[in-house]
Amino acid sequence: MADRRQTRNQIRGPHSALTDFLASNNISATQIHQNHQRRLREAEHQTTVEELENNIEEDDEYQHVGELPAEMKKRKRKEVVALVKIKQSKEFARRKARRMGEDGDEAIAREMMNERSQPLPGQLENCEACGKRFTVTPYSKTGSKGGLLCAKCSKALADDEKKTRAQKRGTRSGRRQNQSNLLDGLAQQGALSLVEMCTKKVADNINHIEEFGDLPSQLLHRLSQILCKRRVLTPRTLDLFLRPGLNSIDIYDAAKLETHDFEKIFAFMPDLYRVNIRFAGQMKDKVIEYMLGRNRKLKDLQLDAANLVSDTYWRLLFQKLGPRLESIKLSNLDCSLDDETIDVMCRSCTTLRRLKLKQCWKAGNNSLQAISSLMSLEHLSLNWVQDVDNEILLGTVSSVGPRLQTLSLEGFSNPNDRLLEAVHDNCLALTKLRFSHNANCTDRGFVRLFTDWTNPPLENVDFSSMCDMDNTNPEGPADAIGLASQGLVALMNHSGSMIQKLNITSCRHVSRSAFEEIFSDEKMYPHLKELDVSFHTVIDDYIVGRMFRCCPKLQKLVAFGCFNLRDIRVPIGVALIGGPKAQAPIIPVVDF
Template identity: 50%
Template sequence: MPHFLASHNISAAQIHNDYQRRLQDAQQQEQQNAQNAAQNGGDAEDSEDDPVEQKKRKRKEEKTLMKIKQSKEFKKRKFEQQQDLGSDFEQDDDELARSMLKKSQPLPGQLENCEICGKRFTVTPYSKTGPDGGLLCTKCSKELKDEEKKESRDNKKKTAAPRGRRRQTESDRLMGDVKPGAKSLVDICVRRVANVVHDIEEFGDMPQSLLDRLSQILSKERVLTPRVLELFLRPDVDRIDIYDCAKLEEEDFQKIFAHMPDVEFVNLRFAGQMKDGPLLYMADKCKRVRHLQLGATNLVTDKAWADMFQKLGPQLESLKLSELNDSLGDDIVKVLVKSCRGLRRLKLRSCSHMGEDSVDALCSLTNLEHLTLAVAQQETSSATLVKLISSLGHNLRTLCLEEYVELNDSVLEAIKESCHKLTKLRIRGSVICSDAAFASLFDNNLGNPPLIYADLSDNRDIDSMNPDGPEDNPIGLGSGALKALMTHSGSRLERLNLKACRHISHAGLMEVFDGVKQYPALKDIDLSFVTQVDDVVMNGIFKTCPALAKLAVFACFNARQARIPAGIAVVGLPNAQDSVVIGEW
């Protein structure tokens, strides 16, 4: 090698001298650039350069200074100077930027020490700037880049988590679950099991309350498949609750009754694939069924219903059927009444083929304590409803009549005279009952016990030409009825639904929820579409109802700025969580 260099007139001294010359040239060029950048507008007029070059150099200088002003290092140095010299000291941004330009980083090809490790390296156009403004070697640049990527991923996780939690929080708010702090250990475990349910082989000896909670979560997530159903089939359990059977087939229903012959409580919702076979199999094999609830079983024929009532009817204590559009006509209802004499709870909703004869036949079920009817609304007269209430009212503790267009003041009078044990009352969708009749229903002089649950929603006049209703005798539930209800039942009332009762005045609401009266048991209120509700009314509700957990105010457009106490779920109000007051209200 030395011979090769010598043959080409190259020596070590020459290499060193060439390097030193390049280094001095680079330093001189750097100093010259700094001097050019420091020149102001007045100096440019005395320059011997061409005016076009002056403009180019000035634009380049301004562009360079602008980049420096936008850099993190510039902001950091400006902040440090203010800290060192005091907040009263102000330095021109251009002056600071020019001083930083004079101390600019080495040019590519020059040597520099790494800011982090101190290693000597050759500067390139791709050399990365360190945290303090110095340059980094290749190794430290790579390590810093990896750290920034990791930090970026962590920040994404941190920002994504609150959005996920907020969605779950809003879902819980709709369910009335707004307990502050972390969830209970049991709830966390149940949710975790629900998330990995497809990897679980069996639930073991899980108590019935947790099985029911799991069924609710899985039904809500629409993941209750035949494979998941097998986890709930235990011969030592006396009840089965499946809230969404949409993904189950006919053989799955038969499997339920085959694995659980001693079942007493059957609750199968949205069981669209259940047919005659599984229903009759249950009637033959499950001799201990006492409580039966089926929903949307539209493939079951009238003959199968009649056979099931005849076999299981004598032992049934509660029966709940809903969403039946192709069966359960008047003749089958008469079979039900004849066979199920011991019924104490009956709920029939959305059974399209039930007519007035069906309602009339139910009058002979004198042992009923709980009755819910939302069927044959267009065909049932008020006289038939009065007969039904007069026959059964003496023993009823729960009465629900929904969407009966012929329900009038005479029906309310029958409830007032016959039902002396009611703790739950639901009258929905009346368009002809008067406010005076509703108010008379809650007369304290009758001695009727206070209600615990009152649902009087959608009772209002629907005359579009006179939306406020007649002034002399208001139609629907109005201010007078609300005052009478709260005077009668306010001490024990827990749930109140007044949705769409638009004839309640603002003065009436303020008199009931004045912030002085106390309704100690009231936990759930629905005032959606009651347009007179505003911030003042809401604040009065919060002060009047110390146990309140959930308040629904959909379409109450005058309520936007109310201060919401912590622990209360207000649904229907945009950005309600931003108005929550933490601490003393």
């Protein structure tokens, strides 16, 4: 039985006579196939070796002087075998894929072979380029003939490679510059104007320029803007702007200027009547004293961050130049300009038409009372730090309001609807109104402000951050706080025909239906150029599309925090800032 089972297990099916013959003589068909493939590979390898030997013999670069024929043949054989192994390695395949066909297989293989045969870090080697003896480091570069380069030659090779890559890539406008232009409200289409290109080229080479010559004042102003934005306005570059024939100067970033540089401005330009200097941190008392001794024609003065000027010299300035000053703009003063100094300014500057005080920490209620005595004031801009009495603020607005053309109130968090009523009753010639960062005025107050208001339509309106500040109640109270739906509708009904700039940032209680009503098919705002609707969560692609249709001259739309914007198409010439896809290219819209 055991023999029968064993015989049964060995049954495999029918066999040909040839199969039985091969099996009886211990011959395997698989082995025959493997031997055949091995002979083919050996023949291919031998052919490759012979071709490489022929190439090496024809190339004089690899001939060694004084080498015997037997040594040369042995060396060539080793090189051929090494190159064949390298071509079969994974590193060779990766390097070939990275170079994308820039170099041939032979060049890549020889480069890898030379790298393997190079001296280790710490050993001495002669530089391929200059022949200098140097110590090999892991950062030593390989020359064109396979040898190593010293540190100086390696740096020169790296510089040449950078120049070659830059020339190959060509000039291009980066995303960072495009976004910078958008934040400035520029949606440039096509090439820049010749004047703008030349101005930027001058700014790029400012350190090699000795003088500007007879450039017109508008180009000097543009150059000052570019240099200050790049923070490269230094005492040397300042000298380029000091021309005795000019009567105005604009320096938007004087952070790198010293005290004597400010004195130099008034020494070289004695006929200045307009001075605008920002970030004047090193302007001191002696600069004011020097200016008063040299310049008596000043009419327009704007200084920022001049904290080293004491109250004594501020008062001296107002007393000596007061009768001629028509515009005063002072900002970011935390150590001087107290109530008494502002009182001296208001009593001395009897012809003052424009006043701007921004972030002056020492100014309080007495300063507001002093400002109310300015009978010739036409433009008033206040950004207050201290809390003030509402009655004093109402008295100031009632006193100077009838003559005002622009009114800007920032940082006044306590006033309520009574301030809006004072504006409605007393301000009848405004073209610009800014009232921001307040959580006490109601939507009904804004409706009453713009209802039956005899003031002409406003051109510039800023009601940013006028909303209820309770973050736990995003919908707001039942009686809407700040600028809400009805107030915005009343605003656009009153001033929509002439409005040019509108800022309603963070007025979060404006509903979607209010935006749909304002930007409906029958509405048109022919002069609106700049619109800021940041942090309105109801804004989406449809509403923004309606904005583009109703505002044919729109140039700048700010939409930070409007996360429902997805695939809005932006017309040519419009800068969309802050949208989730603001980095996407501007898509031209031909037909609305």
